[in-house]
Amino acid sequence: MALDIAYAGICHSDIHQVREEWGPAIFPMIPGHEIAGTVSAIGSGVTKFKVGDRIGVGVFIDSCRKCASCLAGLQQYCEEGMTGTYNTMERDGKTVALGGYSNLFVINQDYAVHIPSNLPLDGVAPLLCAGITVYSPLRKWNVSPGSKVAVMGLGGLGHMGVKFAVAMGAEVTVLSHSPAKKADALAMGAQHFVDTSAPNALKPLTKSFDLVLNTVSAFLDINEYLNLLKLDATLVVIGLPGKPYEVNAGALLNGRRRIAGSMIGGIPEMQEMLDFCGEHSIVSDVEVIDAGYANTAYERTIASDVKYRFVIDAATF
Numbered sequence: 498m499a500l501d502i503a504y505a506g507i508c509h510s511d512i513h514q515v516r517e518e519w520g521p522a523i524f525p526m527i528p529g530h531e532i533a534g535t536v537s538a539i540g541s542g543v544t545k546f547k548v549g550d551r552i553g554v555g556v557f558i559d560s561c562r563k564c565a566s567c568l569a570g571l572q573q574y575c576e577e578g579m580t581g582t583y584n585t586m587e588r589d590g591k592t593v594a595l596g597g598y599s600n601l602f603v604i605n606q607d608y609a610v611h612i613p614s615n616l617p618l619d620g621v622a623p624l625l626c627a628g629i630t631v632y633s634p635l636r637k638w639n640v641s642p643g644s645k646v647a648v649m650g651l652g653g654l655g656h657m658g659v660k661f662a663v664a665m666g667a668e669v670t671v672l673s674h675s676p677a678k679k680a681d682a683l684a685m686g687a688q689h690f691v692d693t694s695a696p697n698a699l700k701p702l703t704k705s706f707d708l709v710l711n712t713v714s715a716f717l718d719i720n721e722y723l724n725l726l727k728l729d730a731t732l733v734v735i736g737l738p739g740k741p742y743e744v745n746a747g748a749l750l751n752g753r754r755r756i757a758g759s760m761i762g763g764i765p766e767m768q769e770m771l772d773f774c775g776e777h778s779i780v781s782d783v784e785v786i787d788a789g790y791a792n793t794a795y796e797r798t799i800a801s802d803v804k805y806r807f808v809i810d811a812a813t814f
């Protein structure tokens with residue numbers, strides 16, 4: 498299918514890759530894996546979509562389609578490795594995949610999702626990575642009314658984590674090093690906001706949470722946060738700073754705590770997440786920008802100065 502891109506979100510993962518913080522990258526690169534747009538043409542075998550449909554594309558564009566993970570709809574955990582949307586080779590081994598900072602895109606129907614008709618495309622674009630990446634662990638760890646959830650970092654991923662956890666009925670605490678974000682966090686439905694830059698801010702929260710989502714893009718002392726978990730509770734690592742965390746065994750043993758990872762979500766769960774957003778009228782809070790502003794947007798994102806996702810208007814490419 499051919500797709501006219503309307504908006505492409507700027508994920509911190511774009512910045513990590515452009516700056517080679519995860520290792521050597523493939524250049525020239527077109528970043529962008531939060532893509533929302535409209536189908537402009539279809540091939541003869543396309544049955545799932547028609548011209549004019551509003552569709553989304555996220556962090557992968559292909560996978561092996563036959564391993565246990567792919568067959569279970571968990572394409573992001575493909576045993577042969579998913580094919581990323583950019584900064585990778587396609588499965589033919591010779592074509593460089595180019596991402597969503599563009600106005601045109603081609604995608605196989607099996608790797609795209611329908612966008613609910615009541616949601617604006619600019620606010621939807623970030624759901625294709627930021628949204629699904631926090632939705633998936635909230636579901637995996639059965640967040641429901643009464644759950645006590647902490648979200649570390651109120652950025653692109655974190656603010657979606659707050660909105661989803663609140664919609665699922667949890668009591669949500671934001672752990673942020675930016676005190677100026679407090680009013681926004683509460684407006685998104687969080688019950689509590691803790692300024693982690695204040696001395697000993699986390700101490701009173703020891704053994705408080707069923708689930709902690711770590712969406713922080715920078716290196717930090719993970720042990721301070723492990724101490725916030727109740728008995729048998731889990732800290733899910735989502736942020737990818739590119740430098741290993743140092744885990745203190747004592748912080749894990751005391752309370753039989755768990756540390757886990759989670760990476761985006763598969764196609765069925767992406768569709769479930771978008772349908773959930775349609776039902777609950779949830780979208781990302783976005784600053785829509787022109788393509789020429791992208792470098793400034795990167796600097797502002799790194800400075801934690803984004804409310805709460807930059808989205809590029811594809812008409813300006």
Ligand code: NAP
Pocket residue numbers: 507508509510513626627630649650651652653654655672673674675678712713714715716717734735736737738759760761798799801802803805
């Ligand atoms: P973002 O919008 O830049 O948000 C990250 C937040 O982390 C910031 O808003 C800030 O929140 C906090 N933070 C940043 N620097 C900090 C520092 N030095 N100390 C303490 N807190 C700091 O980034 P994002 O797009 O949400 O992505 C977050 C991370 O998740 C990135 O590393 C990205 O690569 C990764 N990621 C992972 C997956 C996955 O599948 N697991 C998917 C997408 C992205 P406060 O201002 O509130 O403190």
Ligand code: ZN
Pocket residue numbers: 508509510511530556626627
């Ligand atoms: Zn991303």
Ligand code: ZN
Pocket residue numbers: 560561562563564565566567568574575576577578
């Ligand atoms: Zn596979």
